Amino acid sequence: MAKDSNPGTSRRWLVAVIALAAIAAFAVAALVVNIFERKQEARNPFYRVVELNDTIDDPAQWGRNFPMQYDLYLRTVDIQRTKYGGSEALPHSPTQADPRSAIARSKLEQDPRLKVMWAGYAFSKDYRERRGHAYMLDDQTFTERQQANPPGACLNCHASMVTVYNQLGSGDMFKGFQAVNHMKYPEARKYAKHPVACIDCHNPKDMQLRITRPAFIDGIRALKASRGIQNYDVNTMATRQEMRSYVCAQCHVTYYFRGAEKTLTFPWTKGLRVEDIMAAEDEDKVTEWQHPQSGAPLIKPRHPEFELWSLGVHARSGVA
Ligand code: HEC
Ligand code: HEC
Numbered sequence: 001m002a003k004d005s006n007p008g009t010s011r012r013w014l015v016a017v018i019a020l021a022a023i024a025a026f027a028v029a030a031l032v033v034n035i036f037e038r039k040q041e042a043r044n045p046f047y048r049v050v051e052l053n054d055t056i057d058d059p060a061q062w063g064r065n066f067p068m069q070y071d072l073y074l075r076t077v078d079i080q081r082t083k084y085g086g087s088e089a090l091p092h093s094p095t096q097a098d099p100r101s102a103i104a105r106s107k108l109e110q111d112p113r114l115k116v117m118w119a120g121y122a123f124s125k126d127y128r129e130r131r132g133h134a135y136m137l138d139d140q141t142f143t144e145r146q147q148a149n150p151p152g153a154c155l156n157c158h159a160s161m162v163t164v165y166n167q168l169g170s171g172d173m174f175k176g177f178q179a180v181n182h183m184k185y186p187e188a189r190k191y192a193k194h195p196v197a198c199i200d201c202h203n204p205k206d207m208q209l210r211i212t213r214p215a216f217i218d219g220i221r222a223l224k225a226s227r228g229i230q231n232y233d234v235n236t237m238a239t240r241q242e243m244r245s246y247v248c249a250q251c252h253v254t255y256y257f258r259g260a261e262k263t264l265t266f267p268w269t270k271g272l273r274v275e276d277i278m279a280a281e282d283e284d285k286v287t288e289w290q291h292p293q294s295g296a297p298l299i300k301p302r303h304p305e306f307e308l309w310s311l312g313v314h315a316r317s318g319v320a
């Protein structure tokens with residue numbers, strides 16, 4: 001008889017094939033499950049205690065998901081001067097009009113010539129060193145520059161604004177922004193609850209950086225247009241490295257209030273050099289006040305941190 005019809009050998013082969021098929025099926029299934037799990041993980045890149053969304057502006061809530069970043073955020077209350085500078089606030093006896101228990105040093109006292117230079121303008125009344133983000137809302141609310149009855153537009157850079165814009169603009173950020181600009185400061189102030197917070201720089205869905213300030217969206221579009229780039233949309237076209245600086249440039253820039261609407265405007269239509277900014281404001285006929293002694297029409301540029309940085313070696317080298 002032919003030896004190849006040995007029934008024992010073919011059965012062993014059959015068993016081996018079935019076993020291999022089972023192992024392969026198991027491996028494929030395991031791989032599919034693993035891919036599925038990784039995809040789920042990618043959708044949830046961090047452990048969530050709270051489900052965040054665009055209505056939650058309280059940084060303490062965000063802090064429940066990100067305790068370490070929240071801890072760093074809270075440290076902006078620090079008022080110790082270091083060898084790198086920083087404001088050392090002075091004790092202040094709280095009054096009904098000004099309940100702050102500490103305030104930053106007066107620059108007007110450090111250099112009395114500033115009072116002469118800014119005579120007739122709010123800055124001659126009160127101008128102090130800046131300090132940490134934790135104080136931005138109080139320092140604006142209680143500065144003696146409030147005597148000049150400033151517009152709600154001031155609030156854009158001194159508070160968490162995402163929920164305020166959404167509320168006043170019924171979900172339209174630009175409408176909300178315009179509504180804030182038009183108001184008088186005390187009215188606008190009623191809507192603000194926190195200094196700048198996580199929601200102002202981060203998308204609650206995935207924590208990606210985002211720009212939430214219409215004045216910057218318009219300002220950077222005008223700047224790019226002056227360099228031949230049309231219809232620039234910062235939230236879709238900026239690189240991640242650029243965003244790391246742009247989030248700060250929503251506030252640390254010079255500005256003016258345009259026209260009767262008091263629209264907060266960054267004068268970048270011609271570039272970021274001081275000559276470009278002067279030319280842009282001259283073209284828009286901006287005068288902030290007239291000096292009582294000299295009669296000269298004047299403007300006072302503010303904190304151009306982003307502009308100076310942009311013109312320097314750091315920006316040129318791609319550092320954020
Ligand atoms: C919503 C507007 C806003 C944004 C966005 C913002 N800042 Fe500020 N920043 C301020 C204001 C206003 C102050 C001054 C607060 C005060 O003096 O009460 C300030 C103060 C500071 C100070 C001075 C702190 C001290 O102790 O003297 C530093 C440094 C600073 N900001 C860095 C940054 C950086 C870096 C970013 C981006 C990651 C940024 N800021 C984003 C508005 C902003
Ligand atoms: C474009 C954003 C922006 C707008 C608009 C803005 N601020 Fe500020 N403000 C800042 C930044 C940034 C600082 C901290 C940097 C600095 O003072 O050098 C600051 C600092 C201050 C300070 C603390 C230091 C000081 O000057 O005494 C006060 C008070 C203040 N602002 C009041 C106001 C008032 C009042 C208005 C409206 C007329 C206003 N801010 C509008 C961004 C802004």
Ligand code: HEC
Pocket residue numbers: 059062063066069070073196197198199200201202207209240243244245247248
């Ligand atoms: C003024 C803007 C600003 C505010 C306000 C802010 N952040 Fe950030 N945050 C940044 C920037 C810029 C980065 C760096 C992003 C990058 O590397 O691309 C960052 C990074 C992070 C990261 C990622 C860290 C990592 O290692 O990848 C987390 C998480 C975070 N922030 C949480 C928070 C929380 C929580 C708050 C509020 C308590 C907050 N941030 C407030 C600007 C801000």
